[in-house]
Amino acid sequence: MTTTASDLTFRLEQKRNVQADFPGPKSVALTERRKSVVAAGVASSVPVYVADADGGIIHDVDGNSFIDLGSGIAVTSVGASDPAVVGAVKEAVEHFTHTCFMVTPYEGYVAVAEQLNRLTPGNHEKRTVLFNSGAEAVENAIKVARLATGRDAVVAFDHAYHGRTNLTMALTAKAMPYKTNFGPFAPEVYRMPMSYPYREENPAITGAEAAKRAITMIEKQIGGDQVAAIIIEPIQGEGGFIVPAEGFLPALAAWAKEKGIVFIADEVQSGFCRTGEWFAVNHEGVVPDILTMAKGIAGGMPLSAITGRADLLDAVHPGGLGGTYGGNPVACAACAGFDRVHGGVRPERPCPPHRIHRHGAPARTAGRTGRRRHRRDR
Numbered sequence: 001m002t003t004t005a006s007d008l009t010f011r012l013e014q015k016r017n018v019q020a021d022f023p024g025p026k027s028v029a030l031t032e033r034r035k036s037v038v039a040a041g042v043a044s045s046v047p048v049y050v051a052d053a054d055g056g057i058i059h060d061v062d063g064n065s066f067i068d069l070g071s072g073i074a075v076t077s078v079g080a081s082d083p084a085v086v087g088a089v090k091e092a093v094e095h096f097t098h099t100c101f102m103v104t105p106y107e108g109y110v111a112v113a114e115q116l117n118r119l120t121p122g123n124h125e126k127r128t129v130l131f132n133s134g135a136e137a138v139e140n141a142i143k144v145a146r147l148a149t150g151r152d153a154v155v156a157f158d159h160a161y162h163g164r165t166n167l168t169m170a171l172t173a174k175a176m177p178y179k180t181n182f183g184p185f186a187p188e189v190y191r192m193p194m195s196y197p198y199r200e201e202n203p204a205i206t207g208a209e210a211a212k213r214a215i216t217m218i219e220k221q222i223g224g225d226q227v228a229a230i231i232i233e234p235i236q237g238e239g240g241f242i243v244p245a246e247g248f249l250p251a252l253a254a255w256a257k258e259k260g261i262v263f264i265a266d267e268v269q270s271g272f273c274r275t276g277e278w279f280a281v282n283h284e285g286v287v288p289d290i291l292t293m294a295k296g297i298a299g300g301m302p303l304s305a306i307t308g309r310a311d312l313l314d315a316v317h318p319g320g321l322g323g324t325y326g327g328n329p330v331a332c333a334a335c336a337g338f339d340r341v342h343g344g345v346r347p348e349r350p351c352p353p354h355r356i357h358r359h360g361a362p363a364r365t366a367g368r369t370g371r372r373r374h375r376r377d378r
């Protein structure tokens, strides 16, 4: 049975209560302490230190409580310390915290792979690999695409964000703070214009026309038969919350298919109900060759995944994919706990909107990352 909003109970009162002397003395002292031990390059948006969190509320060390609109950058979408997630994690920890799936495998990993293969779009045969972070998932999706196609070039888009590792910095568009002085970057990455209805020079341009513009540039500057992968956030989440014009994603995906290019949807941020569908590509019925997922997948435990066409993922030689902690058993249990929160993750089940609204909005905005038409008022 699916939980409804009125069934929810919380350990902490779901109320904002901020004192006048914010940030309080304990947070100020921690900020001072931090300065001499934590690298300056790690910035925090809010000048308070967390003592506890539950549902959509964070309590700080000075007794203030805040509505958690950040949700750990689009992560705690079922709320902080949700009992189903916490219970699953506790149970797992009491048995074993780690063995490394590549050395001594366990069922939790296989169960998450089954769950993701079922949940992601398309009825084709799929395979899944688990990792720790979104960037790691993106890196591995590109590795698979290059190996499977025997091609080098990768196409990314204006305003894209894909992570902070060397290859994902190359894929990311914004220089400051992500790339400035961190180069040289991975080669064979090409950037193409995004469909951006709010700021298009020609406001009348359709999604199909915007796709044609990008495709023409790819053909001219790279050659379609040289491209291993097109990677795109179906709704961008860092360069602004950018919803491409309707028709843009289907036209790109169709052209990629025609050219044998692997179409990768980076759903690290937009996946797991952030847009009102399990995945943002579902809004237009696009079936990617590979999906990258992280963030909301495991209620805050570090887990990421790539799920894609079996022929692509099985093309990689044994040992070519993996990592020490990828698909850690506790993180896999948290993912299973998340499944219980939703009353069983099934693609045919709608996203539970009460959870989305009740437990904090997506990262970097107070609104939902939805497919809304943009008003042009610049």
Ligand SMILES: Cc1ncc(COP(=O)(O)O)c(C=O)c1O
Pocket: 073, 132, 133, 134, 135, 136, 138, 161, 162, 163, 164, 233, 237, 238, 266, 267, 268, 269, 270, 294, 295
């Ligand atoms: C679309 C997208 N891809 C990749 C990443 C990188 O994820 P992580 O920070 O877990 O490496 C992010 C993180 O914000 C993201 O939004």
